[in-house]
Amino acid sequence: MYQPLRTARTETVRIRHLDYHVRLWGAPQPGQAPLVLVHGWMDVGASWQFVVDAFSKAFAAGRQIIAPDWRGFGHTRPAAPCDHYAFADYLADLDQLLDHYAGAQPIDLVGHSMGGNVAMVYGGVRPERIRRLVNLEGFGLPATHPSQAPRRYAQWMEEIRQHERGELALKTYDDADGVAQRLMKTNPRLPAGKAAWLAREWAAPGADGRWAILGDDAHKIVNPHLFRVDEALALYAAIRAPVLSVEANSDSLSQWWKDKYTLAEYHQRLTHVRDVRTAVVQDAGHMLHHDQPQVVAKLIEDFVSKI
Template structure:
């Protein structure tokens, strides 16, 4: 049976919303922020924290609408995450630039932030994220139409009878998980409903696509302004290679945006490398992150 390190959570007001923030490690250890991805929660990093060899104070928020942070139960506006991150860093690291480790959506938020607030970021780790595929102007009306249509009713929510059923589902979609890790995730990245059923720990309104199309050139321009050293962790079977593997020139175009970049491939891993290969991830993080 795996022994998982204990975490502790606190609640605080971030821009008028109740935010849940998870902590691992001793408060006086070097601080590093772990930022989770879409339809996930802060507890997703448990196995990476367990694999760290040195003492770190890991601070990991549940983004708005995720985990134990407040759910809006209406559409979300992506730029709010930039504001939330700015407020979180002002609270926890007001006097020094921060070390940011972001997975997927968390990497998207933190990498844009590092470009527009370069003095606030000391180091940046992007986990299996190199932006989304490019969209075209002719797609814009369809984005608005789909968004308007989605407002007519609450989005569907997939429920499971209990945590064991949810754990079985996690094992089914990710065979790299152990039973112990699947059971842990089933309890910590979920919510228990009043009738006892279990659902993902993310407001189903996150599944409603934005009315604003993704513009990759905007993201790339922010990356060009990053001053901090960047570590890109790519899963050998992750989303980056699935999106851009057949267009290697596009990968190189995006990589060229970073002035100071290290790249590490995590082997035998899907998109959720923090679950699949936490030991590889922890080793790469500690080889990159400065402790001064």
């Protein structure tokens, strides 16, 4: 099994009536921006361990690294049952987490997938709080049309009913090895040792002894609000921090959306960011921070270390 090179400590912070579970490496350094790592959908803060281990010794020792579990993921669970989650809540959660860990000090923000989308939106909403921003495969969503709104609201209401009937329940597994096999099936590039370690951070045994993913199944319910490209572009334009957009060479975007949304369209959206550069990670899929942690760590380290 994988053995972490840098031991994390965990703590719980009260944020917006939730006990937020946060993973930390290092300690605050005077004059040095904290590095905040935010995970994607159905993932956990521990997912960043491979990248943290790949940072150089000097970089890892020179700043505090912070990786929360988003609400409804990992060990940040609502006290009462929840039947849906709103994207805007991640922004407010992040805002108050930064109050706690950084105060008025700008931070370096790295987000993967859903976390990358949160990072880009937050960078436009609170531009003064971000020193540098790294977006790993956070592409946004396909363009929508207002005519889709009636069907979307109807879909949302029906999926809430499905959730209440238990029809959206996540699959459970006999043991941690079963979870590891699931991780490797989803991502064939993930080595067995890393899968075995991650399985025990990504899932846990329930009262019945079966292992369940640490993610609320209510996250499967569709967002009732349409994704509006014009709003996204306005938020991109409001980002003041330099941005590094990183994608895997496998073009996971086209794999998900086919002709509904392409990398070319995403790159066109990026032209609205005032200071942006892109990088491609070879031999990697969507979970590029698992597939090539050394490459991703160096990209992050080099980018945020620039004056």
